[in-house]
Amino acid sequence: MFAARQQRPTIESRSIACRPACVCICVLLLCLCSLRPVTAGTIRHDRADSNYTSLASSYPTVGKLTWPGFICSATLIAENWILTAGHCLDAGGLNASDWAFDLTDSGGGVHIGAERFIHPGWVGDLTDGTDIALLRLATNETTVTPSPINTNTSEVGRTAGHAGYGRTGTGLTGMNANAGTKRAGNNVVDRDGSSVGGYNDKVLFEDFDSGSGGDSWSGTATQLDLEYLIASGDSGGGMFMNFGLGNVITGVHSFIASTDGLTDADYGDIAGSTRVSSYESWITTTTAGAAGGAVAPELASWMIWMVLATGLLWSSRSRTPGQAKGPPLSKTR
Secondary structure (H helix, E strand, C coil): CCCCCECCCEEEEECCECCCCEEEECCCCCCCEEECCCCCEEECCCCCHHHHHHHHHHCCCEEEEEECCEEEEEEEEECCEEEECHHHCCCCCCCHHHCEEECHHHCCCEEEEEEEEECCCCCCCHHHCCCCEEEEECCCCCCCCCCCECCCCCCCCCEEEEEECCCEEECCCEEEECCCCCEEEEEECCEEHHHECCCCCCEEEEECCCCCHHHCCCCCCCCCCCEEECCCCCCCCEEEEECCCCEEEEEEEEEEECCCCCCCCCCCCEEEEEEHHHHHHHHHHHHHHCCCCCCCCCCCCCEEEEECCCCCEEEEECCCCCCCCCCEEEECC
16 A cells, blocks of 8 residues: 555554553664653544543443553453553563452453563564563453454454553644543554564554644555553553454554654544554463463563652563664553
């Protein structure tokens, strides 16, 4: 669909905490900065927030994933399995039982982790499309019906639904409010990473259209009725499409990007999600073959631990995969 290769976005890393302050490690073009207290995804400035919080009920399998001090999102794909981002499960020095998956907004339960499985290709590089992980739950979810995994590879050009618990704001303000409230909205998958310099087809890209051509990184500038962009805290949440048999999970929220140097999920910013159809075999094999015993090995060698002024220990990560050639991207954790 796209003959030319798009300029490669660059990456910024942010971690969202459930406390009064948080830290971000900004890689490539950004410097170390702090964030304000962190609800989910940025929305159109001319639409009521209640439209987005109401739409969230259409995605009951998306729940809140928390561990000490942090919040992500995740999707129930089997009665005791959730799918999320690799950077939401790779914290060192913790056990799987330190993670909790909360589906109470959908009428389900709260489940503690039993085993975590981070994709073996994930080493902290958001550009390579390996930001994906599984968490086996210690108890079964018996109320909420799991989401099927997408196997269709024709995602580009289709409208997707997104749900998560990240920060919110509008396209004019960017993300400027707290995380923890579930929202959902829509966006069009403009291209995959095979047509973006420095990426591969395991990443699906969208931009936050305002109706103005100046805010359109790729595809049409036309806004959807509930146009939406994922934001920090939405990491691991689900991208969904309907290919004729109901919603299937087609992507895992991974990062956000900008072309203006300010990665705040405002109009013109970009979102990248890990393409689930690329990992169908790994997901199926892992969930079918888990022994139910040992915890997956930690990926702690590149973790950075920082102590905030509050005296609490927080963790963030920084990795520079290469020289920046475009807008900065941000993990949406």
